[in-house]
Amino acid sequence: xxxxxxxxxxxxxxxxxxxxxxxxxxxxxxxxxxxxxxxxxxxxxxxxxxxxxxxxxxxxxxxxxxxxxxxxxxxxxxxxxxxxxxxxxxxxxxxxxxxxxxxxxxxxxxxxxxxxxxxxxxxxxxxxxxxxxxxxxxxxxxxxxxxxxxxxxxxxxxxxxxxxxxxxxxxxxxxxxxxxxxxxxxxxxxxxxxxxxxxxxxxxxxxxxxxxxxxxxxxxxxxxxxxxxxxxxxxxxxxxxxxxxxxxxxxxxxxxxxxxxxxxxxxxxxxxxxxxxxxxxxxxxxxxxxxxxxxxxxxxxxxxxxxxxxxxxxxxxxxxxxxxxxxxxxxxxxxxxxxxxxxxxxxxxxxxxxxxxxxxxxxxxxxxxxxxxxxxxxxxxxxxxxxxxxxxxxxxxxxxxxxxxxxxxxxxxxxxxxxxxxxxxxxxxxxxxxxxxxxxxxxxxxxxxxxxxxxxxxxxxxxxxxxxxxxxxxxxxxxxxxxxxxxxxxxxxxxxxxxxxxxxxxxxxxxxxxxxxxxxxxxxxxxxxxxxxxxxxxxxxxxxxxxxxxxxxxxxxxxxxxxxxxxxxxxxxxxxxxxxxxxxxxxxxxxxxxxxxxxxxxxxxxxxxxxxxxxxxxxx
Numbered sequence: 370x371x372x373x374x375x376x377x378x379x380x381x382x383x384x385x386x387x388x389x390x391x392x393x394x395x396x397x398x399x400x401x402x403x404x405x406x407x408x409x410x411x412x413x414x415x416x417x418x419x420x421x422x423x424x425x426x427x428x429x430x431x432x433x434x435x436x437x438x439x440x441x442x443x444x445x446x447x448x449x450x451x452x453x454x455x456x457x458x459x460x461x462x463x464x465x466x467x468x469x470x471x472x473x474x475x476x477x478x479x480x481x482x483x484x485x486x487x488x489x490x491x492x493x494x495x496x497x498x499x500x501x502x503x504x505x506x507x508x509x510x511x512x513x514x515x516x517x518x519x520x521x522x523x524x525x526x527x528x529x530x531x532x533x534x535x536x537x538x539x540x541x542x543x544x545x546x547x548x549x550x551x552x553x554x555x556x557x558x559x560x561x562x563x564x565x566x567x568x569x570x571x572x573x574x575x576x577x578x579x580x581x582x583x584x585x586x587x588x589x590x591x592x593x594x595x596x597x598x599x600x601x602x603x604x605x606x607x608x609x610x611x612x613x614x615x616x617x618x619x620x621x622x623x624x625x626x627x628x629x630x631x632x633x634x635x636x637x638x639x640x641x642x643x644x645x646x647x648x649x650x651x652x653x654x655x656x657x658x659x660x661x662x663x664x665x666x667x668x669x670x671x672x673x674x675x676x677x678x679x680x681x682x683x684x685x686x687x688x689x690x691x692x693x694x695x696x697x698x699x700x701x702x703x704x705x706x707x708x709x710x711x712x713x714x715x716x717x718x719x720x721x722x723x724x725x726x727x728x729x730x731x732x733x734x735x736x737x738x739x740x741x742x743x744x745x746x747x748x749x750x751x752x753x754x755x756x757x758x759x760x761x762x763x764x765x766x767x768x769x770x771x772x773x774x775x776x777x778x779x780x781x782x783x784x785x786x787x788x789x790x791x792x793x794x795x796x797x798x799x800x801x802x803x804x805x806x807x808x809x810x811x812x813x814x815x816x817x818x819x820x821x822x823x824x825x826x827x828x829x830x831x832x833x834x835x836x837x838x839x840x841x842x843x844x845x846x847x848x849x850x851x852x853x854x855x856x857x858x859x860x861x862x863x864x865x866x867x868x869x870x871x872x873x874x875x876x877x878x879x880x881x882x883x884x885x886x887x888x889x890x891x892x893x894x895x896x897x898x899x900x901x902x903x904x905x906x907x908x909x910x911x912x913x914x915x916x917x918x919x920x921x922x923x924x925x926x927x928x929x930x931x932x933x934x935x936x937x938x939x940x941x942x943x944x945x946x947x948x949x950x951x952x953x954x955x956x957x958x959x960x961x962x963x964x965x966x967x968x969x970x971x972x973x974x975x976x977x978x979x980x981x982x983x984x985x986x987x988x989x
Contacts, residue, residue: 379435379436379437379438380419381737381740382438382733383412383415383416383419383438384736385732385733385736385737386411386412386415386416386440387411387412387442387729387732388410388411388412388413389410389411389442390407390408390409390410390411390442390443390444390445390446390448390449391407391408391411391440391441391442391443391449392405392406392407392408392440392441392443392449392452392453392456393405393406393408393411393414393415393438393439393440394438394439394440394441394456394460395431395435395437395438395462395464396435396436396437396438396439397434397435397436398434398436400437402460402462403431403434403435403462403463403464404431404435404462404463404464404465405453405456405457405460405462405465406453407446407449407450407452407453408449409446409449411440411442415438415440418431418432418435419432427464430464431464439658441648441655441658441722441726442722442725442726442729443722444718444721444722444725448722451503451654452654452655454503454654455651455652455654455655455656456654456655456656459651459654459656459657460656475489475490475491475502475503475504475507475510476489476490476491476493476500476501476502476503476504477489477490477500477501477502477504477510477513477514477575478490478498478499478500478501479498479499479501479568479571479572479575480496480498481496481497481498481499482530483530483531483532483561484524484530484554484561484564485498485564485568486523486524486525486527487514487517487518487523487568487571488514488525489507489510489511489514499572501572501575501576513574513575516585516586517571517574518550520570520585521567521570521571522549522550522551522552523551523552523567523571524545524551524552524554524555525545525550525551526543526545526551526555528540528555530554530555534555535556535557538556540555540556540557541555541556542555542556542558543555546558552564583609586605586609587609589605590602590605590606590609593605626650626653626715626716626719627650627652627653627692628650628651628652628691628692629650629691629692629693629694629709629716629719630647630648630649630650630688630690630691630692630693630694631646631647631648631649631650631693631694631695631719631720631723632645632646632647632675632678632679632693632694632695632696632723633645633646633648633696633720633721633722633723633724633725633726633727634646634671634674634675634696634697634724634727635724635727635728635730635731636665636671637731637885637888638756638885640749640753641664641665642662642663642664642665642731642734643662643663643664643665643671643674644660644661644662644663644727644728644730644731645660645661645662645663645674645675645678645727646658646659646660646661646723646724646726646727646730647659647660647661647678647682647723648719648722648723648726649688650719655719655722657686658723658726659682659686660726660727660730661678661681661682662730662734663677663678670700671697672697672698672699672700673699673700675695675697675699675700676699676700676701679693679699679701679703680701690703690705690706691706691707692706692707692708692709693706693707693708693709694709694710694711694716694719694720694723695708695709695710695720696710696720696724697710698710735889747789747790747791748763749889750790750889750890750893751763751764751765751789751790753888753889753890754767754790754835754889754890754893754894756890757873757882757884757888757890757891758835758862758864758873758890759862759875760834760835760862761862762834763834764833764834764835764862765788765789765834766786766787766788766831766832766833766834766835767786767787767788767790767833767834767835767836767837767893767897768784768785768786768787768821768833768835768836768837769784769785769787769836769837769838769839769894769897769898769900769901770782770783770784770814770817770818770821770836770837770838770839770848770901771783771839771898771901771902771904771905772802772810772813772814772817772839772840772844772905773902773905773906780801780802780805780813781799781800781801781802781905782799782800782802782813782814782816782817782905783797783798783799783800783901783902783904783905784797784798784799784800784817784821784901785797785897785900785901785904786798786833787893787896787897790893792896792900797904798821799904799905800816800817800820800821802816802817803816804816810840810843810844810847811843811844811846811847812847814838814840814844814847814848814851815847815848815850815851816851818836818847818848818851818852819851819854819855822851822852822855822857822861823855826855832857832860832861833861834861834862835861835862835863835864836848836852836861836862836863836864837863837864837865837866837894837897837898838863838864838865838866839865839866839868839898839901839902840865840866840867841865841867841872841874842865842874842879844865845863845864845865845874845876846876848863848865849863849876863876866894866895866898867881868898871883871884871891871895873894928962928965928966928969932958932962932966935957935958936954936957936958936966939957946966946970947970947971951963951964951967954966954967
């Protein structure tokens with residue numbers, strides 16, 4: 370029974386996985402890491418293990434032994450490759466066979482010499498040299514090196530060129546110099562200062578500032594194509610394509626960081642839950658990630674939560690801190706710990722990855738709550754909307770309005786209704802604008818608001834706690850004027866949502882509110898606005914089609930309103946009706962009426978064509 374329950378929990382965890390790059394870690398029943406894998410799409414990759422029987426026996430054995438799964442989200446697929454590499458070396462899982470050895474991805478090194486060399490290596494020697502990478506695609510690394518050497522000829526020999534060596538004059542120019550692949554460092558034909566300037570440019574390129582290199586390749590491709598050297602131009606095009614995909618260094622693996630601990634925090638205003646992600650970095654690579662959730666008290670800050678998390682991690686995982694990367698300092702003093710609050714560079718990117726994982730755990734918990742406790746989930750969303758929109762009560766009933774017209778023709782409006790943050794489609798209403806002439810959206814909004822709530826009051830129906838108007842300050846002002854005229858201003862809260870930047874406007878306040886893009890309340894309001902727009906456009910399209918069919922069918926004897934409605938529902942437009950055959954029309958309205966409609970429509974079309982022909986002839 371316990372085994373079945375664990376399997377259900379695992380399946381649920383997999384269903385919550387994001388469609389993002391990352392690394393997944395499988396554990397057996399004893400809590401031992403048995404497999405580490407990378408994925409461009411975590412949800413798709415992990416699901417593939419469990420939805421079929423595999424041809425490889427080893428994979429089936431792996432799946433049989435999986436008792437739990439964790440994952441780490443990263444920004445790019447290359448970061449997933451690097452993280453997988455480092456975690457396999459750390460845990461040595463029994464089912465990973467390809468990366469258990471000490472083989473690492475290659476780096477490009479700039480040596481610490483008087484005349485530095487630049488080459489590809491898998492070894493790291495701590496002699497002051499600079500390492501760039503790692504490169505998960507060796508072809509990209511070799512392309513970068515080749516292009517750098519075309520731009521800046523460099524020495525490739527291993528001669529110990531020092532000031533004493535140059536003074537003795539024992540160097541001899543080699544073939545590399547004569548084919549212009551080396552500037553003659555061994556004989557001092559180029560000064561260390563001039564050579565260092567070249568190296569500075571190369572370091573700039575290796576840091577990812579590849580604009581100069583890309584510009585060079587474009588110019589060379591154009592020159593070769595102009596000289597009709599298409600094969601050489603194609604080779605450069607391939608190098609250019611590789612360079613476009615090139616990234617000079619990884620967020621997940623960096624030789625500039627060393628051993629550090631990272632704490633990323635995800636907090637949402639108005640939500641008591643705070644998520645703290647802990648990542649341990651060893652030799653510049655992430656090897657562990659854990660996320661904790663805390664319920665914040667009334668007087669507790671995120672700095673307090675960070676202090677609690679650091680204490681819990683230290684006690685549970687037996688961690689002793691040296692350098693800790695954080696977004697803010699904890700509330701407790703730790704004199705033996707160096708805290709770093711990075712603003713840019715590798716450490717800032719690493720902190721961003723940690724914060725992303727904390728946020729993803731919040732999303733997973735919300736999905737879990739929505740599945741197993743939807744009432745609690747709904748209450749949480751309504752509380753958030755109440756807080757964001759400054760309401761005095763929970764908005765269990767929300768209505769949203771949108772106007773639709775094309776150059777003032779067939780003006781309509783829609784009203785959609787949400788109850789408990791979900792659409793209540795049986796309560797949707799559409800309105801044909803009656804008192805407004807021309808494309809006046811503000812006057813249309815006043816008419817619709819007046820008609821809607823005058824009727825609700827007359828029929829004794831409940832009023833919403835919140836009205837959302839699709840539009841900015843102008844639409845909102847029109848809605849407020851209508852509520853004021855019928856005596857409901859102050860009884861119902863009303864806001865406007867502008868489409869461009871998702872700005873929320875309040876009556877009497879010219880400064881809009883910008884809600885967190887990840888906020889559930891903004892998602893609900895966006896859903897309301899999109900539903901109102903969809904519902905309104907559908908009604909407007911139907912009215913236009915009905916008007917077109919009415920105008921064509923009005924003069925045909927024997928065709929009434931019921932027939933027009935039936936034809937509109939089936940053919941959707943007068944063009945499709947005209948193009949239909951008589952038998953097709955007969956299948957809808959019968960043979961006799963179909964004959965009248967078919968002849969009437971085609972006589973009108975022929976008559977229109979003749980008039981056009983006569984007009985053309987008269988002009989001649």
